Amino acid sequence: MSSPVSLTQYLILKQREKGLIPGELRLLIEVVTRACKRISIAVSKGALGGVLGDNGTENIQGESQRKLDVIANETLLEANEWGGHLAAMASEEMDHSYTIPNRYPKGEFLLLFDPLDGSSNIDANISVGTIFSVLHLPEGATEPREEDFLQAGVHQLAAGYAIYGPSSQLVLTVGDGVACFTLDREAGSWTLTEDQLRIPETTREYAINASNQRHWEPPVHRYIGELLAGADGPRGANFNMRWVASMVADVHRIMTRGGIFMYPRDARTPDRLGKLRLLYEANPMAFIVEQAGGAATNGHQRIMEIEPQALHERVAVFLGSKEEVERVTSYHRDA
Numbered sequence: 001m002s003s004p005v006s007l008t009q010y011l012i013l014k015q016r017e018k019g020l021i022p023g024e025l026r027l028l029i030e031v032v033t034r035a036c037k038r039i040s041i042a043v044s045k046g047a048l049g050g051v052l053g054d055n056g057t058e059n060i061q062g063e064s065q066r067k068l069d070v071i072a073n074e075t076l077l078e079a080n081e082w083g084g085h086l087a088a089m090a091s092e093e094m095d096h097s098y099t100i101p102n103r104y105p106k107g108e109f110l111l112l113f114d115p116l117d118g119s120s121n122i123d124a125n126i127s128v129g130t131i132f133s134v135l136h137l138p139e140g141a142t143e144p145r146e147e148d149f150l151q152a153g154v155h156q157l158a159a160g161y162a163i164y165g166p167s168s169q170l171v172l173t174v175g176d177g178v179a180c181f182t183l184d185r186e187a188g189s190w191t192l193t194e195d196q197l198r199i200p201e202t203t204r205e206y207a208i209n210a211s212n213q214r215h216w217e218p219p220v221h222r223y224i225g226e227l228l229a230g231a232d233g234p235r236g237a238n239f240n241m242r243w244v245a246s247m248v249a250d251v252h253r254i255m256t257r258g259g260i261f262m263y264p265r266d267a268r269t270p271d272r273l274g275k276l277r278l279l280y281e282a283n284p285m286a287f288i289v290e291q292a293g294g295a296a297t298n299g300h301q302r303i304m305e306i307e308p309q310a311l312h313e314r315v316a317v318f319l320g321s322k323e324e325v326e327r328v329t330s331y332h333r334d335a
């Protein structure tokens with residue numbers, strides 16, 4: 001039996017044989033995924049680790065922070081600030097971007113992350129995860145500025161998520177397909193368990209928070225209404241629904257068996273284009289989904305082509321099996 005392939009071997013292959021990634025990017029991904037191992041350990045301790053419950057603080061989103069939100073954020077900051085491969089970092093849990101302190105060397109990359117997505121579920125022992133995205137510092141930039149992060153998703157060099165569930169898994173793309181690694185807790189390494197993941201183009205499963213139905217826009221009402229009509233309706237088929245309310249868990253299900261994930265904008269907050277954040281949730285997930293043959297739009301255009309205007313900008317999200325995303329997007333265009 002051939003020996004298992006580690007994350008490092010996978011990345012060296014991309015670097016050495018395909019010239020796809022520079023050594024510095026490989027090192028960055030290794031540092032980030034090592035931090036994800038530490039977050040996995042903290043999450044898995046649960047009540048025994050004294051890490052559950054509220055931190056008693058709020059983030060810029062106005063959301064109460066869980067203790068594990070802060071722990072995960074600090075773990076990623078501490079792991080990445082000294083290595084010399086980053087110029088700056090941005091996080092859902094921090095109001096502004098974090099420039100690498102002058103006592104450390106600065107590198108050419110920018111790292112963005114949601115350190116613990118779905119953390120409202122953590123006290124119920126439901127899967128949560130870390131989402132990250134890597135951009136290049138704009139050419140000629142010496143001192144990183146917050147606006148340097150405002151790059152469309154097509155400029156991402158790498159994106160990934162770790163899901164802390166029954167097993168901890170890492171799903172990663174560097175632009176050459178999508179690979180999935182499972183955490184071998186005995187060896188302490190991310191081990192390749194699936195390569196070139198593909199999302200089926202068709203599906204009979206959808207994910208949306210149906211309690212928001214009265215707030216949806218007409219194209220979403222039309223699309224969901226057709227799914228609910230089932231075999232006797234215009235789609236001529238019955239559909240199933242899942243909603244974990246942890247984006248990483250819902251997206252990972254889609255990566256493993258197809259489906260469509262939707263978080264539309266709604267009338268509750270007309271000034272907001274959606275709930276999920278563009279730079280460190282929608283863009284990395286869109287990169288991964290597209291690399292696996294899926295699609296990701298905001299109902300009108302590719303998520304990865306949106307030109308960001310603000311660090312914590314929100315966006316509507318329709319992603320997953322290509323045929324369904326194209327259908328619901330066409331309904332928006334028809335409207």
Ligand code: P6P
Pocket residue numbers: 117118119120209245246247248250263275276
């Ligand atoms: P709702 C978690 O808070 C999150 O940002 C995503 O992980 C998840 O998909 C969504 O919000 C759930 O939102 O409104 O259903 O609780």
